[in-house]
């Protein structure tokens with residue numbers, strides 16, 4: 153276990169140095185439009201699952217995201233069952249500096265520095281081929297479950313909240329194009345992500361779609377949604 157924090161400190165040190173150097177050269181990243189995202193995905197190479205599996209080990213992705221894409225701690229995101237287009241887009245977002253919401257993103261920015269687009273498509277195909285697993289999460293009581301299930305499946309018209317399920321799938325399995333799977337995501341990663349959207353630090357979502365949804369939710373609702381999607385069908 154001690155190898156994870158040490159490795160992280162090493163990467164973060166590199167990352168901060170890199171981002172300080174880069175910040176003076178790169179323009180501030182802007183939120184992409186839907187057509188920006190479409191053209192990025194249109195040129196995605198065909199991914200090779202077996203090559204992706206090897207890269208997951210040789211590039212040390214497995215040390216944080218697990219051999220089988222299931223993160224061993226709440227610090228990291230699980231990638232098993234993630235849609236390939238989303239993983240590919242995320243890796244490119246880190247590489248181009250579009251995703252820069254916190255120190256963890258800085259770390260990923262260092263990790264992906266030398267990756268080719270083919271490498272990204274290959275690891276993406278590998279994670280997409282793996283089954284999502286339930287993540288540890290607090291159990292929702294019956295009332296909280298009913299409330300959260302309604303929010304996820306029906307949204308809340310009074311707050312202009314579109315159902316999460318209409319884009320992310322009824323079981324959180326992911327939707328079309330870059331719409332990510334949420335099933336089995338670690339609670340820590342889910343909550344941090346929603347906070348990064350609602351506070352405007354994460355700007356990778358086309359037309360700020362996720363930012364607008366996240367802003368309309370309370371923190372309690374975000375925690376409940378995290379638990380709901382961490383163990384789909386079991387909460």
Ligand code: HEC
Pocket residue numbers: 159160163208211212213214215216217227228229231239240242243251253254256257259260263264275344
């Ligand atoms: C030292 C730990 C560490 C290593 C090594 C690492 N990652 Fe990550 N990864 C993270 C963290 C932390 C995040 C969440 C970052 C954020 O909030 O932006 C992340 C996020 C991601 C995401 C986005 C997930 C999401 O749900 O949005 C992808 C995809 C990813 N990593 C793939 C990889 C790949 C591929 C490799 C190997 C080339 C790799 N990671 C190596 C820690 C790591």
Ligand code: HEC
Pocket residue numbers: 229241303304313314315316317318319320330331332334337342345346355356357358361362365377
């Ligand atoms: C109109 C479609 C749409 C709706 C509705 C929607 N999302 Fe999203 N969501 C997306 C897209 C597209 C992304 C990827 C954006 C990006 O690349 O940053 C995303 C990203 C996310 C992420 C980040 C996943 C990761 O691993 O990085 C989370 C968490 C999330 N959505 C949760 C929700 C929840 C909870 C709801 C309901 C309250 C919801 N979304 C409603 C389309 C939608």
